[in-house]
Amino acid sequence: xxxxxxxxxxxxxxxxxxxxxxxxxxxxxxxxxxxxxxxxxxxxxxxxxxxxxxxxxxxxxxxxxxxxxxxxxxxxxxxxxxxxxxxxxxxxxxxxxxxxxxxxxxxxxxxxxxxxxxxxxxxxxxxxxxxxxxxxxxxxxxxxxxxxxxxxxxxxxxxxxxxxxxxxxxxxxxxxxxxxxxxxxxxxxxxxxxxxxxxxxxxxxxxxxxxx
Numbered sequence: 001x002x003x004x005x006x007x008x009x010x011x012x013x014x015x016x017x018x019x020x021x022x023x024x025x026x027x028x029x030x031x032x033x034x035x036x037x038x039x040x041x042x043x044x045x046x047x048x049x050x051x052x053x054x055x056x057x058x059x060x061x062x063x064x065x066x067x068x069x070x071x072x073x074x075x076x077x078x079x080x081x082x083x084x085x086x087x088x089x090x091x092x093x094x095x096x097x098x099x100x101x102x103x104x105x106x107x108x109x110x111x112x113x114x115x116x117x118x119x120x121x122x123x124x125x126x127x128x129x130x131x132x133x134x135x136x137x138x139x140x141x142x143x144x145x146x147x148x149x150x151x152x153x154x155x156x157x158x159x160x161x162x163x164x165x166x167x168x169x170x171x172x173x174x175x176x177x178x179x180x181x182x183x184x185x186x187x188x189x190x191x192x193x194x195x196x197x198x199x200x201x202x203x204x205x206x207x208x209x210x211x212x
Contacts, residue, residue, distance in 0.1 A: 006152065008038075009038065012035070012195070013035050016199060017030075019192055019195055023188065023196075029170065033206040035202075036198045036199055036201065036202030038198075040148060040149075041148045043116055043117075043119075043149040044149075045076065045106070045116065046075075047149045048105060048116070048137075048141075049076060049105060051141050051148075052105065052137070052141060055098075059212065065092055065093040068091070068092040068093055069092045072088065078105070078107070079106075081102060082110070100136065101135055101136025104136060105134050105135075105137070108134050114130065114134065119131075124146060128142050128146075138159075139157065140157050143156075143157035143160075144157060147194045153192055153193075154190055154193050154194060156186045156189075156193040156194070156196070156197055157197065158182050158183055158186075160197075162205075163201060164179070165204065166201065167182055167200050168182075169204075169207075
């Protein structure tokens with residue numbers, strides 16, 4: 001099979017099946033829960049802000065904050081966000097830390113330090129380097145943005161608690177299994193680790209009845 005650089009609705013199930021042929025545990029996920037959703041988001045300021053809001057909180061809490069912001073300003077644009085006071089952002093369920101991060105991201109885009117359209121054409125290493133210059137954006141946020149908004153095919157964010165827990169459950173691993181060991185095991189799924197991660201997230205979500 002030719003190595004593809006990205007995924008979409010045309011090849012996603014094919015890639016899932018390819019991984020299932022290589023790994024019985026991933027096959028069991030598909031047999032039990034069906035194929036995962038694509039988890040695709042648009043490569044925009046709103047998406048990157050949404051992922052920042054998802055840091056260390058539940059998906060529902062982050063979505064509630066984003067929806068409250070939309071009620072306040074309509075289309076989520078950097079210029080509109082910067083017009084809000086800290087008090088107004090707090091009323092949208094933004095923590096003090098997330099307010100700082102959100103403003104830093106908005107300013108970076110307005111000042112043209114960050115161009116998400118240009119970044120879309122850049123290699124993974126460049127994307128990571130550029131995004132991590134923004135306050136509040138680390139490897140996890142970068143990985144999730146590249147996976148969901150840029151459809152990069154071979155990422156595996158071991159900083160994601162749900163992903164790690166799902167992998168440990170599916171693979172019957174000890175709780176103390178460290179991230180380096182998980183990354184080593186995930187190499188089996190290269191060059192399609194993003195698709196494997198989507199399968200593991202899918203199992204985690206379905207098993208717990210989480211509403212997206």
